[in-house]
Amino acid sequence: MSNSNHCPCCGEKPNQTISLVSGDCYICDQCCHMWRTENIIYDYDNNPMFSETSDARMQPAYDLLSLFHTQNMRALEVGVSDGNYAQLLRQNVPFKSYEGVEISPRYKEAETKVDVVHNMTIQELANRGTHQFDLMICNHTLEHIWDIGDFIKAFDCLLSKGGMIYLEVPNRSGHPRFYYDENTSHLHFFSVTSIGRFLERLGYVIIDLRTSIFHNQRCPLGMQLLAMRARDLVEKQPNYKLPPLKIEGPVVVWGVGSQLAVDDLHYQMNIDDILCYVDKDPKKQGKNCYGVDVFAPEHMANFDSFTLYINSLLYEHEIRPEARSIAGDKIKAIVTMKEAYDLKD
Numbered sequence: 011m012s013n014s015n016h017c018p019c020c021g022e023k024p025n026q027t028i029s030l031v032s033g034d035c036y037i038c039d040q041c042c043h044m045w046r047t048e049n050i051i052y053d054y055d056n057n058p059m060f061s062e063t064s065d066a067r068m069q070p071a072y073d074l075l076s077l078f079h080t081q082n083m084r085a086l087e088v089g090v091s092d093g094n095y096a097q098l099l100r101q102n103v104p105f106k107s108y109e110g111v112e113i114s115p116r117y118k119e120a121e122t123k124v125d126v127v128h129n130m131t132i133q134e135l136a137n138r139g140t141h142q143f144d145l146m147i148c149n150h151t152l153e154h155i156w157d158i159g160d161f162i163k164a165f166d167c168l169l170s171k172g173g174m175i176y177l178e179v180p181n182r183s184g185h186p187r188f189y190y191d192e193n194t195s196h197l198h199f200f201s202v203t204s205i206g207r208f209l210e211r212l213g214y215v216i217i218d219l220r221t222s223i224f225h226n227q228r229c230p231l232g233m234q235l236l237a238m239r240a241r242d243l244v245e246k247q248p249n250y251k252l253p254p255l256k257i258e259g260p261v262v263v264w265g266v267g268s269q270l271a272v273d274d275l276h277y278q279m280n281i282d283d284i285l286c287y288v289d290k291d292p293k294k295q296g297k298n299c300y301g302v303d304v305f306a307p308e309h310m311a312n313f314d315s316f317t318l319y320i321n322s323l324l325y326e327h328e329i330r331p332e333a334r335s336i337a338g339d340k341i342k343a344i345v346t347m348k349e350a351y352d353l354k355d
């Protein structure tokens with residue numbers, strides 16, 4: 011069966027065909043996607059794929075997923091193989107449930123390591139219409155699929171509202187020594203641009219994309235990404251796990267240096283709780299910021315029992331003792347900008 015010569019990622023027609031030892035490929039001069047002109051039927055039953063489970067291969071997944079509240083997520087790994095990757099991932103990242111899809115005979119091994127294995131294609135599972143998943147994991151599988159558009163469309167039927175797709179694929183050949191990838195089980199060769207265009211055309215937005223992600227020695231340069239339906243992202247933020255932030259009023263804010271930092275206060279606290287801003291810069295004193303006056307730091311001494319928010323990354327260590335010398339025990343708590351912006355506890 012011949013592949014369309016329209017780029018499956020960006021839709022343009024490729025300007026050239028390249029002959030590899032392993033067969034001919036089209037290459038798109040718009041997004042640099044490369045794909046085989048003819049499907050190679052690879053014998054997965056006799057040449058099975060194994061999970062890669064080295065520490066170097068697992069750590070990037072732990073790192074990325076640690077940003078999210080995964081404990082409420084129903085995960086589905088498409089191409090779960092022997093389940094060894096799933097087993098390790100679950101030990102390090104909590105999930106509500108973890109199911110797998112696997113068409114090769116390896117599905118039997120996976121059955122002992124995940125909650126349920128669906129021994130069918132993702133399209134067949136989607137057609138049943140009875141499942142919803144919050145995270146669909148697909149690692150080093152998409153490049154093996156002939157009709158990648160049909161494959162990812164099946165994900166859409168299975169994804170919950172606000173659900174995310176976690177993908178890993180090689181970045182082009184996966185290794186800088188090789189311009190082309192001769193792996194006959196690989197039918198598509200993605201670039202950073204082509205994977206982005208591909209997902210965009212299917213209605214997804216990449217919310218995180220990392221490169222130089224180790225898969226194995228042959229593929230040290232993989233790509234790892236999380237994508238979410240654009241229509242879902244318009245309405246809701248991904249379910250990030252952030253440390254709790256306690257900026258309780260009344261609040262004195264020290265520092266109106268950066269407009270960005272002042273605008274961010276709307277997200278960090280109830281801005282009606284702000285008693286005043288203080289700043290050492292005489293040019294800023296006497297002005298007002300969103301209707302609240304800016305004073306010299308000494309003005310803080312007029313208030314009792316307030317939280318001081320240090321709205322500066324650069325001068326935190328100078329501001330802290332200076333504030334103590336001005337207002338002493340009247341400051342009930344100090345919260346720094348670094349604490350307010352930190353992604354980790």
Ligand SMILES: [Zn+2]
Nearest residue numbers: 017020038041
């Ligand atoms: Zn293209």
